[in-house]
Amino acid sequence: MDSLNSSEPPVFADIKDAARQLSGWARRTPLLENTILNDELGFRLIVKPECLQRTGSFKFRGAFNKISRIPEDMRSKGVVAFSSGNHAQGVAAAATLMGMKSTIIMPKDAPRAKIENTKALGGDVVLFDRQTESREEIGERLQKEQGAILVKPYDEPLIIAGQGTIGLEISEQVGEIDAKPDAVIVPAGGGGLVSGTALAISETLACPVYSAEPDSFDDHKRSLEAGSRQPVPNGASSICDALLAPIPGELTFSLNSRLLTGGLSVSDDEALMAMKRAMLSLKIVVEPGGAVALAAALTQKIDLKGKTVVVVCSGGNADPEMLARALAM
Amino acid sequence: MDSLNSSEPPVFADIKDAARQLSGWARRTPLLENTILNDELGFRLIVKPECLQRTGSFKFRGAFNKISRIPEDMRSKGVVAFSSGNHAQGVAAAATLMGMKSTIIMPKDAPRAKIENTKALGGDVVLFDRQTESREEIGERLQKEQGAILVKPYDEPLIIAGQGTIGLEISEQVGEIDAKPDAVIVPAGGGGLVSGTALAISETLACPVYSAEPDSFDDHKRSLEAGSRQPVPNGASSICDALLAPIPGELTFSLNSRLLTGGLSVSDDEALMAMKRAMLSLKIVVEPGGAVALAAALTQKIDLKGKTVVVVCSGGNADPEMLARALAM
Known part of the structure; x- marks a missing residue:
């Protein structure tokens, strides 16, 4: 990838390049498992806990991979991003580390902690109404007015390559614990994380990779089945605020349609039960x-x-x- | 340390030896921090999350360091341990990995999950009443009847050396994140973890190390001030079930009295508030x-x-x- 603004899908070399770019900046999250849980389940469950990543989600990886490559003479213009909260924090943190201003457009109903943390990480937060306003329009206006550089949440090669470093790490770390994965499952909103991870896995472990979504936002699952990008029906809702993208990304779907074995979906209650399990058996907050x-x-x-x-x-x-609600399941 | 049953305090070389013994068995837990929290606090707070260790606590380190050194011809007799739960799980897991039977003597009022997990890890659990029975007497009887090898929770050189690998890892890992600690603070029950960690830190980072305890079980703090081992008053209680040892260990205090700068103590409510912080800012369950x-x-x-x-x-x-109680703080 030569350009900061390439629109070509990334290739495996871009992920290795992203890993070098992130070294010393992103955390290399460990792999976790619990032998009691494995015995109970009847299979070996290995978790890559990106909740332990800087800013509390994987989003720092892609954001830093993009923002840290912005040439010094362009940094004064700042960056702009729209996000329900995790990309927001990743962008704000990466921009602050690079000495850049960041403007983050967030929905009014995003979790309180995500809005507060984005501000605390140095982001200028602009709130919008999910029902009546278009975040894309607000973003474009800010780009024009300030000349700010847009950092898209997923449909961008450097972002996908950054998230793909998770797949690269998994492929290296399973060797350390003597595991040979039969499958990898990755959450999907816009599809950046799963496409980057699948790209890395396809070149290393070469095992099936699945996307996972809320039942009511199963656009990846249906798109993979249909062979073309299918939108989420109007009015859908889920507690999974990080996964509410309206349709798979163009670039991410071009990768996912080739690389994924299939799409899986779960109910909100199943997600809550998994959060409880994560707290009790793996000691992580998800x-x-x-x-x-x-x-x-x-x-x-x-x-x-x-x-x-x-x-x-x-x-x-x-x-x-939300954590208390999961614990009460 | 030549013998499996040495009663000499460990030295730094024993910790390096324990690190080799644990390699590939214990997890190398990462260091975590949160820049927002650091800004808010006005100091840099780095956490070593041993909740992410195998069996959910640091105790696996010491237990494995001892049990894996038991010669093959002695393994058929099994091991015996007494513990409120974390040492129990560490011993049961290490014994099972070595193909050994383990009998674990646990108080009836230990957290449910700790009792169940000890059983699930392969331990034979014997429950006793904290108020009316002596766990030491039960342990001695089992040793005599079965010839089982006692794995003490803290007052044993191989146990202390195993826990000390945490200090060794900290000293290596702070370099990776460009941190120079001014102080290290470590929880203390019987004092095995803090003495081993302090021993490693004294030979590497050479910064002050403090013990931390519940206010009502501040025997290390008072013992350090008095210069001799002071017991916990009768009838003391705390929600910190892992730290209810009645008096600092002999061996551990011989190290701690020399190596610790001082003892700190906190209220149960302060511990609960810290649990909430750990969940929300560091995404770990403590x-x-x-x-x-x-x-x-x-x-x-x-x-x-x-x-x-x-x-x-x-x-x-x-x-x-207990997690819900912390979240409600």
Whole structure:
């Protein structure tokens, strides 16, 4: 990838390049498992806890991979991004580290903690109404007025390559714990995380990779089945605030349609149950959207008996009320 | 250390030896921090999350360091241990990995999850009444009847050396994140974890190390002040079930009296607040006893302004009710 603004899908070399770019900046999250849980489930469940990543989600990886490559003479213009909260925090943190201003357009109903943290990380937050305003229009206006550089949440090669470093790390780390994955399951909103991860896995472990979504936002699942991008029906809702993108990304779907074995989906209650499991058995805090791949594995949306599965828990930025709700399941 | 049953205090070489013994068996837990939290606190807070260790606490390290050295011809007799739950799980897991039977003597009022997990890890659990029975007597009887090898929870050189690998890892890992600790704070029950960690830190980072305890079980703090081992008063109680040892260990105190700068203590409410902070800001689940060092840092029992502190969060085996109680703080 030569350009900061390439619109070509990334290739494996871009992920290795992103890993070098992130080295010393992003955290290399560990792999976690619990032998008691494995015995109970009848398969080996390995978790990649990106809730432990800087800013509490995987989003820092892609954001930093993009923002840190902005040439010095362009940095004064700042960056702009729209996000329900995790991309927001990733962009704000990466921009602050690079000495850049960031403007983040967030929905009014995003979790309180995500809005507050984005501000605390140095972002200028602009709130909008999901029902009546277009975040894209607000974003374009800010780009024009300020000349700010747009950092898209998923449909951008450097972002996908940055998230793909998770797949690269998984492929290296499973060797350290003597595991040979039969499948990898990854949460999907716009599809950046799963496409980048699948790209890395296809060149390393070469095992099946599945997307995981809320039942009511199963656009990846249906798109993979249809062979073309299918939107989420109007009026859909889910507690998985990180996964509410309206349709798979163009660039991400061009990768996912080739690389994914299939799409899985779970109910909000299954996501809550997975959050509880994550707290009690793995000692990590995962937000609803971050828990859908774990939920898909725990409820065996695919047959996992006797197998080894790696699931990405993509974020942990939940309000205490949501954690309490999960614990009460 | 030549013998499996040495009663000499360990030296630094024993910790390096334990690190080799644990390699590939214990998890190398990461260091975590949150820049927003650091900004808010006015100092750099780095957490070593041993809740992410195998069996959910640091105890696996010491237990495995001891049990894996038992010669093959002695393994058929099995091991015996007494513990409120974390040592129990560490011993049961290590024994099972070595193909050995384990009998674990646990108080009836230990957290449900700890009892169940010890059984699930392969331990034969014998329950006793904290108020009316002596766990030492039960342990001695089992040793005599079965010839089982006693794995003490803290007052044993191989156990201390195993826990000390945490200090060794901290000293290596702070370099990776460009941190120079001014202080290290470590929870203390019998004192094995803090003495081993302090021994490693004294030979590497050479910064002050403090013990942290519940206010009502502040025997290390008082013993350090008095210069001799002081018991916990009768009738003391705390929600920190992992830290209810009645008096500092002999061997551990011989190290701690020389190596620790001082002892800190926190209230149960401060421990609960620290658990909440750990969940929301660090995305980890910490049990009450595991959170006392974090609590001591958050409430600045020593002046930390502008400094860098490393705290060990020593375990995460809490029941959901306790986590919900912390979240409601």
